[in-house]
Amino acid sequence: MHTFDASRIYIALDTSSVEQARAFVRELAPTGVGFKVGMQLFYQSGPAFVKELTAQGLQVFLDLKFHDIPNTVAGAVQSIGELGAAICNVHVAGGLEMMKRARQAADALAQRAGKRPQVIGVTQLTSTSREMMNEEVGIPGDVQDVVIRYALLAQTAGLDGVVASGHEVRGIREACGDDFVTVIPGIRLAANDSALIHDQKRVMTPHEAFQEGAHAIVIGRAVTQAAEPRATVEQILAAL
Ligand SMILES: O=C(O)c1cc(=O)[nH]c(=O)n1[C@@H]1O[C@H](COP(=O)(O)O)[C@@H](O)[C@H]1O
DSSP states (O other): OOOSOGGGEEEEOOOSSHHHHHHHHHHHGGGTOEEEEOHHHHHHHHHHHHHHHHHTTOOEEEEEEEOSOHHHHHHHHHHHHTTOOSEEEEEGGGOHHHHHHHHHHHHHHHHHHSOOOEEEEEOSOTTOOHHIIIIISOOOSOHHHHHHHHHHHHHHTTOSEEEOOGGGHHHHHHHHOTTSEEEEOOBOOGGGHHHHOTTOOSOBOHHHHHHHTOSEEEEOHHHHTSSSHHHHHHHHHHHO
């Protein structure tokens, strides 16, 4: 038995069918992990699958990365609110007013339903390198500095935390305090770093991310493309 709280790990269910996602849930739920439903699965299986998970008492991060005008984002948070997800997210780049409205929509839900998802802000995607950010997108400076600036803005708007890479966790905690939630994707296991690095640019191992102070991590392909996903999760937990 391990003592680490496995629900601090969200397995990204980026599958091409709901049956595949169900199979991962059946296999991995006994380890105590949470699950992340993102665009790929949500756009085919819709809210019904999220409800199916939360009805089983599973912890769900609903990752739809809202980014639109404030009124539309507030409506979107309202729409997904009753699915019972523990976390949902919006892009910090949508601005202060948009984030405030997202938080207000979550608060209204809490008043009606007695609970709400945590609303966290996506800073700079873990697939973004400094070169991409500076030269393609035209945002100058260090990724770390930009991420901390975004985290502070998210905090000002009343969000519960941010999504960032493990490289920025320490700085975010220093700037925003230890209660401001950090959820960290871009996780790679040392053993498969070079094989699975793919599109992620700012990566860390689970152990490193938690050592830096992450509240939760998101792991997708390093588990779902492993020969033995369940054993891989057990190994990760044992090493924490
Ligand atoms: O919001 C997210 O979850 C997210 C933000 C980010 O900056 N980077 C990032 O990879 N993610 C998500 O985290 C998961 C990472 O998957 P793997 O790279 O397969 O571990 C994917 O589902 C991404 O959509």
